Amino acid sequence: MRAALRWAHSDLRTHRGEALFLVLATAGVVASLLLATALFGYATNPWQRVFTQAHGAHVWLHTTPGADTGRLGGLDGVESVAGPYPAAPATVASARGTRASVELRGTADRPAVGRPLLSAGTWLDPAAPDGVVLESRLARALLAQPGDVLTLPGTARELTVLGIAESPERRYRPGERPGLVWAAPSAVPDPGGQVVGLRLTDPDDTGYAVQRAVTVLGAGAIGQVATWEQARAEAQGDNRLLGQVLGLFGLGALLAAGLAVHGAIGTRIRGHLRDISVLKAIGFTPGQVVRVFLFQHVAYALLGAVAGAALVQAAGTLVPGRLGDAVGVWQGLPGHPVALLAVPAGAVLFIGATTGLAAWRAGRVPPVPVPRPAAAGGGRLSALARGALGLRVRGLRVPAPVVLGWRTAFTRRTRSPATVARLALPLLLIVVAVSAWTTIDRFHRDPEQIGLPAALTVRAEAGLGDADVRAMLERDPQVAAAYPGVEVAALVPGQTATIALRGLGTRADPYPYALAEGRAARGPDEAVAGQGLLDLLQVRVGDWVRMTVGDQPQILHIVGRSIEPENAGRVVSTSLDTLRQNDPRLRPTLHQVRLAPGADPHEVAERLAETGQGRLDVHTVTNPADGLSPLRGVVLGLIAVLALIGLIELLTAIGGTVREGERDLLALRAVGLSAREITAVTVVATGLTALAAVLTATAVGLPLARRLIDAQGASSGIGAGIARSPSPVLLLALGAGAVLGAAALAALPASRAARRRLADTLGAVA
Structure with missing residues (x-):
């Protein structure tokens, strides 16, 4: 043992740099894998915790006011029903001037299914008929806290924020998805529809349950379907992507580190063949020689793995931004101690396996010292090399x-x-x-x-004409173009999910979609679709698709695939003219605004909001x-x-x-x-x-x-x-x-x- 330790010590003194780099590289690999594990836990756990504690609904249906939702409770696979709750769209504004599109949902009591989890303030109070509870993401966007007063632009109504709650439903996204506001039924005087939630006995049967609900109520009675898978995917968002990137590169780096160790040991063995023969001649067994190399490099890997794990455990929460938050949440999860031990142990075992494969060659060295073998191709120069030595290029001999x-x-x-x-x-x-x-x-x-040519989304209050809105927008010197449009929820064939049907621009002034395949939609009934929609419907560019908006069918020819960063790509887009031909009742409800190069979207948004004098709801488009x-x-x-x-x-x-x-x-x-x-x-x-x-x-x-x-x-x-x-x-x-x-x-x-x-x-x- 003493001789083995002396050999390892002598080798360490000779190769200090390699040993240090191996320790640091192993620490970096382990830290990357642990951060990936933390991000995966962070991406899934917060939403799952809220869903479990809230006894969340697996399906939320937005129906017409007269739909007979009482029949849904008798469907096979439905465990319980939440609602129906009267709901109405609205726009609210905080005292700080921030606006948001919301869904007012009337509920007399705190529901048992989809129960909001209060994080601040109190629940609705019958003594405060104008009191509301805001979903937490909406509250952050409005910079609202309990006790603040919200106004409804265009009306004299005011709403008092009583509380802020967490919800497992799909989150508020400015300009894309309204935020959720719980209010007393009396605060929703003219509901445009109702909302009902279904909690299922088997969450995997979500698609079938939605299909049965549509069959019972009728396709014309359902305007929008939201499922728990969609809400979970949105909640995980970019955290899961970061975890995948870290995990992929961490595993790749671990493989590269293992191969580097294997090569280092193989080269070292070739350089110490005589010394290894001497060790065997004085009594070292092949197993002892192998163990010398194995112990030495596993010790380096173990030191690096412990350093990486200790670094993440001690300082991971100090990393600014999402990584620090992820580590903080992950450290409180039940599986944290297991992962903290398993990841470094796996890295050490992998490096130990590659070390053992290389060290096994040392055990095969004969105990009698032999001359070092000549390299392949060594000795005499090849004909090519001899020719190159005499070669001249433009009168100069090759060195x-x-x-x-x-x-x-x-x-x-x-x-x-x-x-x-x-x-x-x-x-x-x-x-x-x-x-x-x-x-x-x-x-x-x-x-x-x-897929984001527009920097701003503008919605006008009721009564303001399309021509007036466009004139107001185009007067701004930094507005390059304004495209009128409408976005509605549509039921896909099979009636198991809703997608976004979007009509933007006109044939005379088409919207500049970013196409990755096919061509732009120019003719009647032509459209482009995102990858998510193509995958959902299992169709390709060139196919025809049928969807339903209320009781109005829409049949479109997919002529191109657009890059769609919104709604998980489940978007089909055409011109406003095409949608009007199929449904003359449709009117523009929004304008997508493209700015001049170098314009600041936030500054232009503030200027347009001031120009509109409270009649325009302006949001910057979120860049993924x-x-x-x-x-x-x-x-x-x-x-x-x-x-x-x-x-x-x-x-x-x-x-x-x-x-x-x-x-x-x-x-x-x-x-x-x-x-x-x-x-x-x-x-x-x-x-x-x-x-x-x-x-x-x-x-x-x-x-x-x-x-x-x-x-x-x-x-x-x-x-x-x-x-x-x-x-x-x-x-x-x-x-x-x-x-x-x-x-x-x-x-x-x-x-x-x-x-x-x-x-x-x-x-x-x-």
Whole structure:
């Protein structure tokens, strides 16, 4: 045991840099995987907790006022029914001037199904008929607190905020989905419909239950369907995406770290064949030799894993933004201790397995010292190398270090490709990470290319004509265009879900949809659809789809696939003219406003609200990239971890090249090469190896990044076609930095080896 510890200590002193980088890389990998676990828990748990405590409904139906909802309680699979509650759309404004579209829902008592969870204030009080309770997300948007007074623009009514509550229903989204306001039935004097919730015995039968409810009530009686899956997906939102990114890169980095350790041990074994033979000659068994390497590198991995876990546990909540919140919530979950132990243990076991595979070769070294084997292709120069030495390009002879460096880098038939592959893996993941960064930047810089050509959504109060609204908007110097439109909820074929049917622009002035497939909708009954809708209906571009708006059918020809960041891509869009042809009763209810380049949407929104004198409800369009801002810090951290892993592999490759070049020192000096030229041979060999890895990583990483990003876009409903590759300048800078850094890193050990004494060189060759 003492001899094994002395050997491990001696090896640690010789390779301090590699040991430090391995510890840091393992810590980064474990931290990434733990943060991914925290984000997954954070994405699912808060909504699930609220749904469970609120005894949430699995289906919410918005029906006409006269629908006989009492029949729903007798349907098979329906456990209980919430409501019906009278409901009416409205617009409320806070004293701070903030407006929001809301749904006033009348309820006399606190419901048992879909029970709101009060987070501040009190529930409705019969003594305060104008008192209301706001859903928490709506309250944050209005900057409202218990005791504040809300007004209904255009009326003399005022509502007093009594409380704020959490709800598992679909959340408020400015300009897209109204917020939820619970009020006394008397505060909803003219309901436009009613809302009923269904709690099911089997949540997996949601689609069937919705179909049965539509059959019982009639398609014309149901205006909108909202399910618990939709609410959960919205609540998880970008947190789940961040968790997937961290998990993917964490696993990739763990694989790269394991391969780097495997390569480092294999190179070290080849460099210490004589020492291992001596250890066996003095009594070490093959198992003891294997255990020396295994113990040493598992100790490094264990130290890094403990450091990474301790860092996340102690300082994870201090990370600003969503990551810090996620860690705080995750630390309070029941499965937190198990994950905190399982993730580092899994990382250590994986690195230990790769270490064991490499160390097993050390156990097979014979106990009798033998001369170190010559490298494949070593000894005599190949005909190609001999020809290159005499080659002249434009009168200049190719330098000998270039030819010999090429030979050193690529004549080892097995080890050279393996070295390039191990070094290319972290570089490939860096290319994917930079591609993700570039895609997010594109969302911010060019929102019109990802389905957000309009920066503002404007809704006018009743009685204000379309022509008046457009004239008011177009008078603003920073408004480039205003497109009238309408958005209604439509039942899909099979009547199991609702989608958004949108009519924007006219044939004379079409709305500039961002198309990823097909063509724009120009003729009658033509439309474009998001990926989420195509997946939901299992149709493709070129198919016809039928949907129902109330009792009015709409049959549209899908001629293109648009990039739709809203409503999980479950949107079908056509021109306002087409919808009017099918239903002349439709009138514009909103305007999508496109701004001039460089205009600030918030400033223009405030100016338009002042111009409208309270008659315009103006909202900025939410950019999905805003929720992905934490991903930038994640990408930087991942790049740093991957760079450490690449550095480990690079140090291993340099060490192997220097050791194997020791046998050629005498020959190189004999043919007249100076110490500087001999150093250049190793530097060129390292630079060429790094160049091959960079080219491989770029060639494989760019298409892989596009596929991964587009696959994520398709799964989220936005659709493929959003990925963008980094600029050639950035890729060239990354590649040049990697190659030049590798050459600079190899210069010092190569210079030391080239200046060794002849006696030392003879001893190494023997």
